[in-house]
Amino acid sequence: MAPQYKFMLDDSQIPRQWYNIAADLQNPPSPPMHPGTGQPIGPDDLAPLFPMAIIGQEVSPERWIDIPEPVQDAYATYRATPLYRAHRLEQALGTPAHIYYKYEGASPVGSHKANTAIAQAFYNREEGVKRIATETGAGQWGSALAWACQMFGIELKVYMVKVSFEQKPYRKAMMNVFGAEVIASPSDTTEAGRNILASDPDTTGSLGIAISEAVEDAASRDDTRYSLGSVLNHVLMHQTVIGQEAMLQMEMAGEEPDVVIGCVGGGSNYAGLAFPFMRARLAEGAGTRFVATEPTSCPTLTQGTYAYDFGDVAGMTPLVKMATLGHTFVPPAIHAGGLRYHGMAPLISQLHSEGHIEAVAHPQRAVFDGAVQFARAEGIIPAPESSHAVRSAIDEALQAKDAGEERVILFNLSGHGLLDLGAYEQYFAGELEDHEYPVEQIAEALKLVPEVAAP
Numbered sequence: 001m002a003p004q005y006k007f008m009l010d011d012s013q014i015p016r017q018w019y020n021i022a023a024d025l026q027n028p029p030s031p032p033m034h035p036g037t038g039q040p041i042g043p044d045d046l047a048p049l050f051p052m053a054i055i056g057q058e059v060s061p062e063r064w065i066d067i068p069e070p071v072q073d074a075y076a077t078y079r080a081t082p083l084y085r086a087h088r089l090e091q092a093l094g095t096p097a098h099i100y101y102k103y104e105g106a107s108p109v110g111s112h113k114a115n116t117a118i119a120q121a122f123y124n125r126e127e128g129v130k131r132i133a134t135e136t137g138a139g140q141w142g143s144a145l146a147w148a149c150q151m152f153g154i155e156l157k158v159y160m161v162k163v164s165f166e167q168k169p170y171r172k173a174m175m176n177v178f179g180a181e182v183i184a185s186p187s188d189t190t191e192a193g194r195n196i197l198a199s200d201p202d203t204t205g206s207l208g209i210a211i212s213e214a215v216e217d218a219a220s221r222d223d224t225r226y227s228l229g230s231v232l233n234h235v236l237m238h239q240t241v242i243g244q245e246a247m248l249q250m251e252m253a254g255e256e257p258d259v260v261i262g263c264v265g266g267g268s269n270y271a272g273l274a275f276p277f278m279r280a281r282l283a284e285g286a287g288t289r290f291v292a293t294e295p296t297s298c299p300t301l302t303q304g305t306y307a308y309d310f311g312d313v314a315g316m317t318p319l320v321k322m323a324t325l326g327h328t329f330v331p332p333a334i335h336a337g338g339l340r341y342h343g344m345a346p347l348i349s350q351l352h353s354e355g356h357i358e359a360v361a362h363p364q365r366a367v368f369d370g371a372v373q374f375a376r377a378e379g380i381i382p383a384p385e386s387s388h389a390v391r392s393a394i395d396e397a398l399q400a401k402d403a404g405e406e407r408v409i410l411f412n413l414s415g416h417g418l419l420d421l422g423a424y425e426q427y428f429a430g431e432l433e434d435h436e437y438p439v440e441q442i443a444e445a446l447k448l449v450p451e452v453a454a455p
């Protein structure tokens with residue numbers, strides 16, 4: 001019998017609810033704090049930035065939250081996404097491990113980010129918001145939100161990290177196609193941007209800087225709200241459609257994962273795949289391992305500190321307890337732009353600090369070695385971000401080979417790399433740098449993490 005490569009769900013099996021892991025945590029989450037008063041923030045503090053429905057989800061204790069019908073309809077244009085068994089990669093590696101991957105690159109914008117973009121655009125439209133300001137790293141979030149805003153009739157302004165604006169011109173074009181306005185960050189159109197440019201005119205930009213600009217834009221206009229593509233609880237929750245589908249698909253395959261892997265920038269694609277599986281570990285002590293992978297040049301979980309810090313460079317966002325390299329840290333300009341963030345989702349950070357999630361860091365060239373090996377076996381070219389998960393999946397499969405063990409590996413292929421071919425070109429030309437772990441910059445940035453008393 002031919003091996004089964006692909007596991008598909010029919011439309012009736014698409015999730016109708018999001019899973020909120022806050023309901024199953026073993027310790028209560030640490031509340032976000034007001035940057036001015038140092039006290040826990042309330043809904044009113046967030047109202048200038050987010051629609052009330054989103055604020056409600058951010059703090060909700062409910063385990064299951066219904067997905068509104070218009071959001072389900074939009075999901076139905078590309079969900080469920082396929083789950084693949086990587087038979088050809090297994091053969092290439094000569095491993096007894098079984099490797100499965102959930103392919104979020106199958107969305108129209110090429111990544112998982114559409115899952116929350118659609119939900120956020122919907123709730124903004126419901127509350128009469130006319131315009132959204134946001135930031136984007138490599139451009140995946142900007143393109144996903146541009147498409148979603150187009151669907152729900154909202155104007156969008158995107159502050160795009162300067163290095164990506166220059167490295168990835170097609171992502172900018174894609175946002176323009178969907179009707180968004182895109183500007184390189186730091187820009188001279190915001191005070192936060194002008195301050196950075198004054199002190200460092202040649203900066204490559206960073207997500208932390210772009211967030212300051214987008215938040216300032218949204219806070220200064222009544223018709224505008226802000227939207228974040230990762231990190232926050234509601235974003236992670238919207239992504240749980242990935243893991244819920246994957247659970248059903250693994251059932252179809254007749255297997256359960258021994259290890260669940262994903263790359264982490266702010267933590268959303270990994271949370272999306274992992275949290276529905278994590279539930280059994282939290283509730284019943286299931287032995288499934290969870291591995292989060294990140295770049296050595298931005299090693300938030302492996303080298304950061306777990307403390308209250310700002311989400312942005314200018315210190316305008318609430319303080320949240322998370323793994324952080326310091327809000328002033330500007331990571332080296334690696335190609336996995338979506339992983340260049342100084343912080344990490346509080347939920348992922350907490351589960352890591354409690355020992356439920358392991359973290360691994362990979363240097364850029366080893367990541368591309370794995371990506372090319374994967375692409376040659378499977379026919380899908382992974383995004384540089386997703387390639388960190390590919391690297392870890394290959395490493396797990398090779399360890400299983402050494403141990404003669406039939407390990408079942410599941411990872412999230414969060415996006416395709418068809419708009420990142422410039423990075424592959426550099427890799428083949430031998431021009432890709434392995435940045436040293438930026439010890440001194442991180443030490444400096446960690447000194448500026450604020451002292452916040454526990455509530």
Ligand SMILES: *Cc1c(COP(=O)(O)O)cnc(C)c1O
Pocket residue numbers: 111112113140141229230231263264265266267268269270338339383385386414415416
């Ligand atoms: C944005 C992005 C990431 C990183 O963000 P997370 O919130 O950690 O998921 C990873 N992969 C792809 C394809 C992305 O677009």
